[in-house]
Amino acid sequence: MLLLNLDESSRTPPYQQIFLQMKDKIELQVLRPGDKLPSTRKLAEQLGVHRSTVASAYQELWAQGYIEQRHGCRPVVRERMQMATAKDREQEGWVRWQAVTSAASVSLWEQCREMKPAVAGETGGEVIDFSSLDMDGRLFPVDHFRVCLDRALKTEGTALLGYGDRAGYMPLREYIAGHLRSHGITITAEEILITNGLQQGIDLVFRMLAAPGQAVAIESPTYNKITPLLRFCGLKPLEVPVRHDGMDLTMLEEVLRREKPVLVYTMPNSQNPTGISTSQTHREQLLSLCETYRVPILEDGFEEEMKYFGKAALPIKSMDKHHLVIYAGTFSKVLFPGVRIGWIAAERECIDRLLSIRYFSDTSSSMILQAGIYKFCQSGHYARHINKMRRVFRSRMQTAIKAFDEYIAPDWAEWIQPSGGYLIWMKLKSPAPVRRDEWESLMLRKGVCAAWGTLFFAGDTGENHIRLSISKLNEQEIETGICRLGDVLWEVWNNKT
Amino acid sequence: MLLLNLDESSRTPPYQQIFLQMKDKIELQVLRPGDKLPSTRKLAEQLGVHRSTVASAYQELWAQGYIEQRHGCRPVVRERMQMATAKDREQEGWVRWQAVTSAASVSLWEQCREMKPAVAGETGGEVIDFSSLDMDGRLFPVDHFRVCLDRALKTEGTALLGYGDRAGYMPLREYIAGHLRSHGITITAEEILITNGLQQGIDLVFRMLAAPGQAVAIESPTYNKITPLLRFCGLKPLEVPVRHDGMDLTMLEEVLRREKPVLVYTMPNSQNPTGISTSQTHREQLLSLCETYRVPILEDGFEEEMKYFGKAALPIKSMDKHHLVIYAGTFSKVLFPGVRIGWIAAERECIDRLLSIRYFSDTSSSMILQAGIYKFCQSGHYARHINKMRRVFRSRMQTAIKAFDEYIAPDWAEWIQPSGGYLIWMKLKSPAPVRRDEWESLMLRKGVCAAWGTLFFAGDTGENHIRLSISKLNEQEIETGICRLGDVLWEVWNNKT
Numbered sequence: 004m005l006l007l008n009l010d011e012s013s014r015t016p017p018y019q020q021i022f023l024q025m026k027d028k029i030e031l032q033v034l035r036p037g038d039k040l041p042s043t044r045k046l047a048e049q050l051g052v053h054r055s056t057v058a059s060a061y062q063e064l065w066a067q068g069y070i071e072q073r074h075g076c077r078p079v080v081r082e083r084m085q086m087a088t089a090k091d092r093e094q095e096g097w098v099r100w101q102a103v104t105s106a107a108s109v110s111l112w113e114q115c116r117e118m119k120p121a122v123a124g125e126t127g128g129e130v131i132d133f134s135s136l137d138m139d140g141r142l143f144p145v146d147h148f149r150v151c152l153d154r155a156l157k158t159e160g161t162a163l164l165g166y167g168d169r170a171g172y173m174p175l176r177e178y179i180a181g182h183l184r185s186h187g188i189t190i191t192a193e194e195i196l197i198t199n200g201l202q203q204g205i206d207l208v209f210r211m212l213a214a215p216g217q218a219v220a221i222e223s224p225t226y227n228k229i230t231p232l233l234r235f236c237g238l239k240p241l242e243v244p245v246r247h248d249g250m251d252l253t254m255l256e257e258v259l260r261r262e263k264p265v266l267v268y269t270m271p272n273s274q275n276p277t278g279i280s281t282s283q284t285h286r287e288q289l290l291s292l293c294e295t296y297r298v299p300i301l302e303d304g305f306e307e308e309m310k311y312f313g314k315a316a317l318p319i320k321s322m323d324k325h326h327l328v329i330y331a332g333t334f335s336k337v338l339f340p341g342v343r344i345g346w347i348a349a350e351r352e353c354i355d356r357l358l359s360i361r362y363f364s365d366t367s368s369s370m371i372l373q374a375g376i377y378k379f380c381q382s383g384h385y386a387r388h389i390n391k392m393r394r395v396f397r398s399r400m401q402t403a404i405k406a407f408d409e410y411i412a413p414d415w416a417e418w419i420q421p422s423g424g425y426l427i428w429m430k431l432k433s434p435a436p437v438r439r440d441e442w443e444s445l446m447l448r449k450g451v452c453a454a455w456g457t458l459f460f461a462g463d464t465g466e467n468h469i470r471l472s473i474s475k476l477n478e479q480e481i482e483t484g485i486c487r488l489g490d491v492l493w494e495v496w497n498n499k500t
Numbered sequence: 501m502l503l504l505n506l507d508e509s510s511r512t513p514p515y516q517q518i519f520l521q522m523k524d525k526i527e528l529q530v531l532r533p534g535d536k537l538p539s540t541r542k543l544a545e546q547l548g549v550h551r552s553t554v555a556s557a558y559q560e561l562w563a564q565g566y567i568e569q570r571h572g573c574r575p576v577v578r579e580r581m582q583m584a585t586a587k588d589r590e591q592e593g594w595v596r597w598q599a600v601t602s603a604a605s606v607s608l609w610e611q612c613r614e615m616k617p618a619v620a621g622e623t624g625g626e627v628i629d630f631s632s633l634d635m636d637g638r639l640f641p642v643d644h645f646r647v648c649l650d651r652a653l654k655t656e657g658t659a660l661l662g663y664g665d666r667a668g669y670m671p672l673r674e675y676i677a678g679h680l681r682s683h684g685i686t687i688t689a690e691e692i693l694i695t696n697g698l699q700q701g702i703d704l705v706f707r708m709l710a711a712p713g714q715a716v717a718i719e720s721p722t723y724n725k726i727t728p729l730l731r732f733c734g735l736k737p738l739e740v741p742v743r744h745d746g747m748d749l750t751m752l753e754e755v756l757r758r759e760k761p762v763l764v765y766t767m768p769n770s771q772n773p774t775g776i777s778t779s780q781t782h783r784e785q786l787l788s789l790c791e792t793y794r795v796p797i798l799e800d801g802f803e804e805e806m807k808y809f810g811k812a813a814l815p816i817k818s819m820d821k822h823h824l825v826i827y828a829g830t831f832s833k834v835l836f837p838g839v840r841i842g843w844i845a846a847e848r849e850c851i852d853r854l855l856s857i858r859y860f861s862d863t864s865s866s867m868i869l870q871a872g873i874y875k876f877c878q879s880g881h882y883a884r885h886i887n888k889m890r891r892v893f894r895s896r897m898q899t900a901i902k903a904f905d906e907y908i909a910p911d912w913a914e915w916i917q918p919s920g921g922y923l924i925w926m927k928l929k930s931p932a933p934v935r936r937d938e939w940e941s942l943m944l945r946k947g948v949c950a951a952w953g954t955l956f957f958a959g960d961t962g963e964n965h966i967r968l969s970i971s972k973l974n975e976q977e978i979e980t981g982i983c984r985l986g987d988v989l990w991e992v993w994n995n996k997t
Contacts, residue, residue: 066811067684068780084784086814087821089686096823096847098796103762104853105711115856140658148661149653152868156646161637164645164838187564189586199696203862210732214602232860235707265600283565287581299595314563317583324584326593341661343866350593356601359612363729365700365862369840369869371649 005034005041009050017052021060029069029080040070040078111235118227118458131484133453133471136275136336136425141477142395143339147384152375163370170358171197171346172373178380179332179346186307187321188330188348196354196361197368201305201333201345202228205268207357208301208329208347209236210364212265220264222250224428224459224468226275226303229268238265240461245274247419249281252288259296267293270303271319272310273424276459276470280422283316290319293327299353300328308337308389310423311397326350334376336425336474337392338385342372396425402478403427403471403485410489415496425474429453431467433495439466445494451487502531502538506547514549518557526566526577537567537575604732611728615955628981630950630968633772633833633922638974639892640836644881649872660867667855668694668843669870675877676829676843683804684818685827685845693851693858694865698802698830698842699725702765704854705798705826705844706733707861709762717761719747721925721956721965723772723800726765735762737958742771744916746778749785756793764790767800768816769807770921773956773967777919780813787816790824796850797825805834805886807920808894823847831873833922833971834889835882839869893922899975900924900968900982907986912993922971926950928964930992936963942991948984 007024009017028034047054061078064070070078176192183190198204213236221229223242233240241262243255271281293300302319320330333345379385418429439455446452456468473481504521506514525531540554558575561567567575673689680687695701710733718726720739730737738755741748768778790797799816817827830842915926936952943949953965970978
């Protein structure tokens with residue numbers, strides 16, 4: 004006879020107690036595969052419970068694969084693959100991911116690990132971080148946004164909880180189209196696709212074009228996620244050097260003629276990492292070149308709003324009569340990145356093709372956040388916030404420039420003075436080559452860090468360059484940080500390392 | 501002399517008036533390239549304004565590329581690429597997207613257009629739509645969610661507006677890990693990656709594995725976004741037929757042995773489109789097979805919660821001791837799709853590799869929505885909502901089954917009775933082959949529509965099958981819709997078409 008004990012004072016319901024005790028007996032092989040269990044009637048009598056209680060316990064045992072039940076027969080313990088409990092899950096699995104995953108994804112994975120910042124933990128004091136392009140959370144208009152989001156959900160309710168329009172929330176697309184008009188870009192809402200941040204826009208464009216043997220012309224140096232992503236997509240990066248006024252156009256023409264890239268990727272404002280903004284003339288010439296060779300341009304407008312010194316040039320897209328330019332924008336670099344909302348503006352047919360890739364890769368962006376951002380923009384908060392950010396960062400950048408003059412001798416380094424944005428690109432005029440790891444540990448010892456130049460080149464160049472980002476630092480932090488950087492350079496030049 | 505008129509009563513500021521009038525003159529070629537403009541002093545005198553007003557207008561003209569300015573010289577009108585206004589943007593651009601985009605993306609685009617539902621517009625009355633797996637918005641817990649979202653933003657504020665943890669909001673990952681435990685899956689939060697819905701999880705896994713010549717074993721029929729996405733990623737789909745109890749395991753073994761796929765993709769609960777849920781035994785055998793061949797499984801658990809008839813089987817992942825199973829889940833199919841939050845649970849190294857692809861493709865998911873959903877789950881709303889959905893859809897499915905018995909003669913069609921979910925797969929026993937377009941227009945005339953079977957096969961099979969989804973219909977709509985479907989079948993069988 005099967006011995007079970009029901010504890011009437013327990014908070015575990017009787018059927019559950021029966022289930023658990025039976026389960027134990029099966030797992031401990033007291034009951035073995037093929038053994039018959041008592042009928043529900045019999046066990047119910049024995050335990051003094053209702054038959055349905057026993058039936059529930061048997062149902063649970065069946066559901067979890069412990070027993071077989073056939074109508075009219077007593078249940079039988081079955082051969083059973085064991086559940087994987089924490090204990091018996093193996094430390095190392097049977098799949099060798101390094102072998103199973105594609106070469107391209109192995110390489111992406113390795114690069115991703117390299118890109119993890121070398122910050123913190125290693126130093127006692129607070130490290131001032133010039134390495135990251137993350138935004139300064141102290142400036143986020145969190146309360147305004149929260150209220151707008153709440154209001155959007157209150158007004159539209161259920162309509163925001165479905166998949167919604169695949170191309171994005173229509174009022175937001177209309178707002179963006181209107182906003183782009185203020186940058187000289189004539190476009191309709193139908194020519195706009197909402198994406199999960201600007202990064203997804205880039206990925207979609209690369210995926211649309213990727214085919215064996217195809218190449219993309221890029222700036223060198225460039226944004227550090229570009230080359231790995233191109234290669235992952237199976238596209239070859241063709242590096243065109245950046246001069247003081249932007250991409251070298253003679254070289255670009257050479258590349259266009261000889262290598263026939265399917266795309267030119269460019270960042271005309273506050274280029275990452277050099278901080279260079281190109282002139283109106285440069286933009287016109289670049290567009291003319293691409294028109295001649297009928298090659299589309301991906302214009303990365305990630306910092307369209309952050310032009311705060313001197314005179315702003317208009318986007319390349321504003322001159323694009325022949326629909327060559329795919330313009331990618333974002334709310335991340337002036338508002339906050341957490342909404343993950345960017346957009347692509349391009350010829351309708353191009354948008355349609357990108358949309359199909361989007362639909363298969365992750366369906367669509369959340370309507371909830373899009374409606375929240377729309378409310379935020381429509382209430383005038385966005386325009387006000389842009390003005391605030393321009394004011395704040397003009398002042399912060401002035402502080403940075405002043406600190407450079409004060410703490411960094413012209414013999415040690417030279418840098419490009421930006422006309423906006425958050426980035427300063429610096430060339431170290433080292434007496435001897437500096438190795439990245441030495442440099443980084445020296446910086447960390449002094450309580451400062453920055454992004455190492457090689458990250459931004461497809462090849463092995465870029466040593467003796469660093470990129471400084473002031474995006475998340477206030478004026479005091481900037482000044483202290485640059486002072487510490489001066490200390491580092493002083494030590495290097497005086498062989499104190 | 502340059503004639504300009506300033507309107508002092510206008511709300512347009514004087515500098516803007518000067519700018520606009522100059523711009524017009526340049527565009528109308530009254531002022532031609534090379535012409536000199538008056539000095540700021542002279543024009544200011546002439547117009548009776550301050551010099552800085554004229555300087556501002558000139559600055560704007562410069563910024564928009566109309567004039568050249570050199571220090572100490574009068575500004576000169578420049579050769580200028582015209583802005584692309586709405587008028588002079590060409591109807592057809594110069595890029596032939598069909599030629600520039602890859603063959604794979606052309607094909608995806610074409611399939612995406614085909615997938616657009618054939619609904620509405622064509623009929624006078626309201627069409628009852630069985631074709632879509634969209635959810636019934638009437639059941640969305642919109643107010644509870646709104647309050648949770650607002651509370652999350654109030655509590656955490658700024659912390660939610662940055663990029664946050666690349667793998668996802670930690671409390672939510674912990675909640676999901678705990679919730680998976682209730683399905684027998686032992687897993688830690690570190691083994692979970694948050695994705696933009698389940699679809700992104702699938703895309704990431706395919707991208708991780710895609711390499712020339714690689715293949716993936718899939719069910720046939722299967723979810724209609726699988727085959728196009730596999731092909732887009734460059735992976736070959738290997739179709740394994742679905743029998744009444746799930747994937748044909750003898751065929752699967754054959755495929756594993758001969759074709760060495762890099763992955764088996766399976767949907768053990770309420771399989772899309774057949775609605776079949778496999779037994780515990782079938783799941784064990786499938787896992788054993790894949791263990792033998794050391795092939796990872798992608799288990800699509802999109803309807804893990806919606807088992808409402810009979811006894812539920814546990815996920816394959818619950819028996820996975822050797823980390824072969826990549827489990828993908830979502831909030832979309834029981835809560836609402838608009839949050840775009842899904843997850844992947846897999847061996848840590850696999851998660852890490854998927855994360856790197858994720859980081860380059862769209863960085864991360866919004867922390868705001870993740871925190872909102874977490875609050876919603878943690879407050880018990882999610883568990884309550886699951887119970888409600890089970891109750892509602894058990895009843896709706898019963899209505900559907902009753903209506904089938906009532907309105908559809910066994911001679912006309914046969915269908916598989918589901919044990920949960922929203923789907924019913926129906927085979928039309930037509931006396932003559934039915935063409936999709938004829939069938940769809942006949943359905944629409946009767947005010948009903950469903951998904952055509954061929955959508956779910958990689959090859960050309962699947963005619964004479966339709967998939968009915970009750971996910972967004974209430975009981976009355978279901979009954980009326982099936983009654984109309986009965987009318988359609990009656991006409992087909994009595995040659996009234």
